[in-house]
Amino acid sequence: MDEREAGEALVASLTLDLLDRPELTAAEQMILLSLLLQTSHRGIRSRVHPLLRHRDRHVRKHVIALLARDADGEDAQALSASLVPLTTASDVQTARQALLALGHAGARWAAEPIAACLDHPNMNVKKTAANALISAGAPPAVPKLLFWLGRHDNPGLRDALVEALRTILGDAYAATVVAAADRADDDRTRSLLLTGLGGALSARAVGALADQGSPAGAALLSLVAAGRLTLGSGTAAELTDRMAARGITPPVPRVPRPLGRTPNSTLWRTAAGTPRPHGASWRGSNGIPAS
Numbered sequence: 001m002d003e004r005e006a007g008e009a010l011v012a013s014l015t016l017d018l019l020d021r022p023e024l025t026a027a028e029q030m031i032l033l034s035l036l037l038q039t040s041h042r043g044i045r046s047r048v049h050p051l052l053r054h055r056d057r058h059v060r061k062h063v064i065a066l067l068a069r070d071a072d073g074e075d076a077q078a079l080s081a082s083l084v085p086l087t088t089a090s091d092v093q094t095a096r097q098a099l100l101a102l103g104h105a106g107a108r109w110a111a112e113p114i115a116a117c118l119d120h121p122n123m124n125v126k127k128t129a130a131n132a133l134i135s136a137g138a139p140p141a142v143p144k145l146l147f148w149l150g151r152h153d154n155p156g157l158r159d160a161l162v163e164a165l166r167t168i169l170g171d172a173y174a175a176t177v178v179a180a181a182d183r184a185d186d187d188r189t190r191s192l193l194l195t196g197l198g199g200a201l202s203a204r205a206v207g208a209l210a211d212q213g214s215p216a217g218a219a220l221l222s223l224v225a226a227g228r229l230t231l232g233s234g235t236a237a238e239l240t241d242r243m244a245a246r247g248i249t250p251p252v253p254r255v256p257r258p259l260g261r262t263p264n265s266t267l268w269r270t271a272a273g274t275p276r277p278h279g280a281s282w283r284g285s286n287g288i289p290a291s
Helices: 001-019 026-037 043-051 057-069 074-086 091-104 108-119 125-137 140-151 153-183 187-197 203-211 217-224 236-243
Strands: none
Touching: 001 043, 026 043, 043 057, 043 236, 057 074, 057 091, 057 140, 057 187, 057 236, 074 091, 074 108, 091 108, 091 125, 108 125, 108 140, 125 140, 125 153, 125 203, 125 236, 140 153, 140 187, 153 217, 203 217, 217 236
16 A cells, blocks of 8 residues: 555545534535545445435535445446435436436446336436446346337437447347337327438438338328438438338438529628718729729
């Protein structure tokens, strides 16, 4: 142990001794817990773990952050047994901090309870749960992730849902989302699911799905035509015949405007911004008014 480690161990030991005092206020406990977070000393979990049941949510938040920092391997799995119940806490801060800690620990064994937090009425908790599943996701979380991808249009939440699904499903991501879209009960759900496939499908794949009569295929053609879905390869022009056959208006190709000079009313104004006298001529090619 070098001098720095010895110093941090001493600070941690003194801080923990102070935390054990029964007369401390919640504010004082938060200060001491914040001090522990600034040290790299480990082995303090058993001393602070009882504070997970503290009545003050701010104290619980600091304890969770401290425990998550020191958890890895088997310790992380043991810690998750304490954190999972806190994801259902009535206060938002405790629930969010527990989700952050589970995500930090890569607690894939807790994917299902993490995914259950996507049902939380608070958007911050929903987003935290979705982001936690990026590193702690597993197949049991997929149904809930797909459900919310097809129900919610919040951009930040959707980005996290898509990233979590891509991480869990890998190469099966596109096929899984298309299958869910085929089973959707309404057009809005189907469209929300399929817009999560940006860059995942080629024009050829979209055409093949449309030719098979897939409900998702027809919806994909509409999304591409409306510019709401980016193709992974190929262009919308390859799908125009299929769009027309289904009464979908194909996108109009953008024709670049030719470069060239057009008369500009500002050329008729002086540097002060007032109109030039009547009868003034256009500027010549050198920028000087012709005489």
